[in-house]
Amino acid sequence: MNNQAVIIKLQNDVQKFLMERKLVFDNTIIHPKEIEVYYWEKDVFEDGSVHRNTLQQNNRNHFYIHRWGYKKEDAYKGGNYPGLDFVVSGEEGVYYTYLIRSAVIDDNLIVGPHKVLTTVLESSGLEKEQLENVIVELQEEKSLCDVLFSERINLGKNAKEYTGEKLRGVLCDEYFRKAKYPLKERMIVEKILKSKICKDSAVEYAKANLGYVPSSIKKQYCE
Numbered sequence: 001m002n003n004q005a006v007i008i009k010l011q012n013d014v015q016k017f018l019m020e021r022k023l024v025f026d027n028t029i030i031h032p033k034e035i036e037v038y039y040w041e042k043d044v045f046e047d048g049s050v051h052r053n054t055l056q057q058n059n060r061n062h063f064y065i066h067r068w069g070y071k072k073e074d075a076y077k078g079g080n081y082p083g084l085d086f087v088v089s090g091e092e093g094v095y096y097t098y099l100i101r102s103a104v105i106d107d108n109l110i111v112g113p114h115k116v117l118t119t120v121l122e123s124s125g126l127e128k129e130q131l132e133n134v135i136v137e138l139q140e141e142k143s144l145c146d147v148l149f150s151e152r153i154n155l156g157k158n159a160k161e162y163t164g165e166k167l168r169g170v171l172c173d174e175y176f177r178k179a180k181y182p183l184k185e186r187m188i189v190e191k192i193l194k195s196k197i198c199k200d201s202a203v204e205y206a207k208a209n210l211g212y213v214p215s216s217i218k219k220q221y222c223e
Helices: 003-020 113-124 128-133 157-162 184-195 199-210 215-222
Strands: 021-025 028-041 063-065 084-087 094-105 108-111 137-140 146-150 168-172
Touching (some): 003 021, 003 028, 003 146, 003 168, 063 128, 084 113, 108 113, 113 128, 168 184, 184 199, 184 215, 199 215
Antiparallel strands (some): 028 094, 084 094, 094 108
16 A cells, blocks of 8 residues: 555544544543544555554554553653653554543543553553553444544654654544644634535534634635
8 A cells, every 4th residue: 555545544544543443441531532643564655753662563452552662661751751652563563552641530521641651550550561451342332523633743863754644543522622632723624624515514613612713714715
């Protein structure tokens, strides 16, 4: 597959994940609302922003907590750097995870990767090593809301040509309007323009999800 074909497949996977699944282990339930895709496969999609830690390959339905190196034994990142990835990969050599940027946990919307990790640890009562060892169950949770896409947030220079790819998905549900998600307005504007809906529908969609009508939408429909 070429890069664009891989990206389309990854976006389809993200859409299904956000619209149809929640993560469950022990007594903890995580409802993902905003995720970023990290995928690396030699000669197929070599995204340099992927950590390529051994826990990100052939480790399906587990968590990976960000480390400084490639091995399970390497130190966890400190400060505000750590994040919590849900591992999708079931193959050696394929590093495929979802960074959970925002989620509803214990009926509270948690925004930001480090805050999500901290909340999951506190809610579950587990240490980091214990959390990575649990098997996470994917349970069905249907949503009819749109999934919006943008580039990933605050990528380092290692991402190179993959920096601008739309590998961040956000569920546009009842939490979207009140959440402080990055690039909210731009995602809504791009969704409206791509959908080519009528003026009344565009205004209604913007107001419902942003609380206002962006100037770019007003300009587009007034020309």
